[in-house]
Amino acid sequence: MSIAARLAQIHMELPDRVTLVAVSKTKPESDILEAYAAGQRIFGENKIQEMVGKQQRLPKDIQWHMIGHVQRNKVKYMVPFVSLVHGVDQIKLLEEINKQARKVQRKIPVLLQVHIARETTKFGFDAEEIRDMLKTDLLPRLGNITVKGLMGMASFTSKEAVVRREFRALKELYDETAQVLPNISILSMGMSGDYQIAVEEGSTMVRLGSSIFGVRD
Numbered sequence: 001m002s003i004a005a006r007l008a009q010i011h012m013e014l015p016d017r018v019t020l021v022a023v024s025k026t027k028p029e030s031d032i033l034e035a036y037a038a039g040q041r042i043f044g045e046n047k048i049q050e051m052v053g054k055q056q057r058l059p060k061d062i063q064w065h066m067i068g069h070v071q072r073n074k075v076k077y078m079v080p081f082v083s084l085v086h087g088v089d090q091i092k093l094l095e096e097i098n099k100q101a102r103k104v105q106r107k108i109p110v111l112l113q114v115h116i117a118r119e120t121t122k123f124g125f126d127a128e129e130i131r132d133m134l135k136t137d138l139l140p141r142l143g144n145i146t147v148k149g150l151m152g153m154a155s156f157t158s159k160e161a162v163v164r165r166e167f168r169a170l171k172e173l174y175d176e177t178a179q180v181l182p183n184i185s186i187l188s189m190g191m192s193g194d195y196q197i198a199v200e201e202g203s204t205m206v207r208l209g210s211s212i213f214g215v216r217d
């Protein structure tokens, strides 16, 4: 099946409230252009250097999302153009994005990444850390950042009940966060293997790579 056909199929499945991020990491620019020709404008990358290179060569109306772990020393390369940073997992990183964004006079939309999986290797804040942060004046003080919502990755398992429970916990934390930050609107959860469950549990943004572009090498 072509990239355009896969995109069409996914769009038929997704409710209108769910935004599709086409995860193009490791994929050639020709694949991105094929998706672009089919109307896709939001692409996700997980390495800042790769995203910067693609951004320079590809159409300027593409919205680039940084979905991966962010290295602090590379933040400066993405702040001029990035449209959403999903993987913000440390206060120091929030502060660095704020600092670099001020230099280019932008306000950068970010998501706080929450650690919901059982695996200990995944990045992210714990729910308690998010609650504690919301009690402080940290976020209001960071004038060049807007927190748009939360992002999380479920455990890599075929046990649907485990994945569902993790997504449900993230949705609950999202609703709690919305009481303090009423302007949030994005709950980024769901990848190719689990997005149907994520959507059922309240996701508003799915990040799909292999189901659009085929498996990565």
Ligand SMILES: *Cc1c(COP(=O)(O)O)cnc(C)c1O
Residues within 6 Å of the ligand: 023, 025, 046, 067, 068, 153, 190, 191, 192, 193, 207, 208, 209, 210, 211
């Ligand atoms: C690679 C990646 C995805 C997409 O994964 P697929 O299984 O190919 O859909 C989504 N989110 C993050 C954070 C990723 O790194």
